[in-house]
Amino acid sequence: xxxxxxxxxxxxxxxxxxxxxxxxxxxxxxxxxxxxxxxxxxxxxxxxxxxxxxxxxxxxxxxxxxxxxxxxxxxxxxxxxxxxxxxxxxxxxxxxxxxxxxxxxxxxxxxxxxxxxxxxxxxxxxxxxxxxxxxxxxxxxxxxxxxxxxxxxxxxxxxxxxxxxxxxxxxxxxxxxxxxxxxxxxxxxxxxxxxxxxxxxxxxxxxxxxxxxxxxxxxxxxxxxxxxxxxxxxxxxxxxxxxxxxxxxxxxxxxxxxxxxxxxxxxxxxxxxxxxxxxxxxxxxxxxxxxxxxxxxxxxxxxxxxxxxxxxxxxxxxxxxxxxxxxxxxxxxxxxxxxxxxxxxxxxx
DNA sequence: AAGTCGGGGTC
DNA sequence: GACCCAGACTT
Numbered sequence: 001x002x003x004x005x006x007x008x009x010x011x012x013x014x015x016x017x018x019x020x021x022x023x024x025x026x027x028x029x030x031x032x033x034x035x036x037x038x039x040x041x042x043x044x045x046x047x048x049x050x051x052x053x054x055x056x057x058x059x060x061x062x063x064x065x066x067x068x069x070x071x072x073x074x075x076x077x078x079x080x081x082x083x084x085x086x087x088x089x090x091x092x093x094x095x096x097x098x099x100x101x102x103x104x105x106x107x108x109x110x111x112x113x114x115x116x117x118x119x120x121x122x123x124x125x126x127x128x129x130x131x132x133x134x135x136x137x138x139x140x141x142x143x144x145x146x147x148x149x150x151x152x153x154x155x156x157x158x159x160x161x162x163x164x165x166x167x168x169x170x171x172x173x174x175x176x177x178x179x180x181x182x183x184x185x186x187x188x189x190x191x192x193x194x195x196x197x198x199x200x201x202x203x204x205x206x207x208x209x210x211x212x213x214x215x216x217x218x219x220x221x222x223x224x225x226x227x228x229x230x231x232x233x234x235x236x237x238x239x240x241x242x243x244x245x246x247x248x249x250x251x252x253x254x255x256x257x258x259x260x261x262x263x264x265x266x267x268x269x270x271x272x273x274x275x276x277x278x279x280x281x282x283x284x285x286x287x288x289x290x291x292x293x294x295x296x297x298x299x300x301x302x303x304x305x306x307x308x309x310x311x312x313x314x315x316x317x318x319x320x321x322x323x324x325x326x327x328x329x330x331x332x333x334x335x336x337x338x339x340x341x342x343x344x345x346x347x348x349x
Numbered sequence: 350a351a352g353t354c355g356g357g358g359t360c
Numbered sequence: 361g362a363c364c365c366a367g368a369c370t371t
Binding site for chain 1: 362363364365366367368369370
């Protein structure tokens with residue numbers, strides 16, 4: 001049996017029963033693929049159900065408010081995926097009568113759809129001969145064929161796409177592509193792969209040369225930037241004793257684009273209440289200030305893949321009259337970063 | 350070619 | 361703490 005025959009056979013005997021398995025509706029497969037980019041199946045699955053329920057068709061998704069999409073996406077990370085999802089849905093509805101593209105080439109034009117996702121949709125839904133290359137495939141191929149070209153270089157990306165295309169199973173690309181990914185996720189795992197019981201073990205170069213632990217090769221390491229966030233949480237009441245606060249939408253570049261947060265003061269280093277009061281009086285124009293209290297004794301360190309956010313939440317109480325204020329009871333409706341959502345859970349407004 | 354974009358699981 | 365996850369986009 002060839003490499004691809006063994007993968008296919010292993011898949012048919014070992015595949016998990018996932019919600020999007022056995023489906024060839026390109027809308028649903030696309031949705032699942034976007035959700036699963038850089039995301040584990042266990043983390044993404046609940047989001048897949050939420051989105052299918054809220055937006056049964058691509059028309060529903062295209063007609064939704066971005067706010068609603070981001071709210072449903074909250075907690076999944078990489079929020080550009082959600083924004084691009086909306087853009088792509090509108091593209092299909094407005095420019096293609098709601099008919100989802102049916103070829104690799106056409107799929108690539110959709111915002112948020114790159115080589116991997118276009119290959120996945122076109123092969124799974126239409127059995128097109130396009131090999132997927134995701135993190136699983138890099139691992140399986142680099143080990144089995146003993147390839148030590150770094151996978152995160154232009155050369156490596158091109159090399160592995162070509163290799164994947166060469167070994168692609170010819171007449172069942174749908175199951176084969178899902179099979180090699182499933183094989184990487186369950187059998188040929190990053191750590192402690194199950195080589196003792198592997199259908200490819202007698203011809204795996206990495207196993208023979210004891211290179212399982214060093215393959216695949218990846219170069220460079222993301223350096224982490226430390227930032228100091230001070231969230232100024234204003235709280236005021238009206239005559240009926242309803243509580244109000246304020247959120248602002250993040251714009252421009254950087255993290256959490258279009259998500260909401262409390263007024264933010266970013267500092268060069270950790271700051272204290274004295275400094276916060278100066279900032280509040282100068283920059284935030286909150287007339288009626290009565291008290292500033294620190295919510296968390298020690299900074300909360302929120303870790304992103306390339307930023308560590310040392311965060312203090314300052315509760316600013318007073319008799320304010322700001323324009324865009326919101327009832328604290330309505331906070332739940334806004335899409336916010338996990339850092340903010342966690343604060344809202346622990347703080348009693 | 351290198352940098353940016355999240356949050357969570359695993360070892 | 362380091363690495364990874366059904367990657368794509370921007371600079």
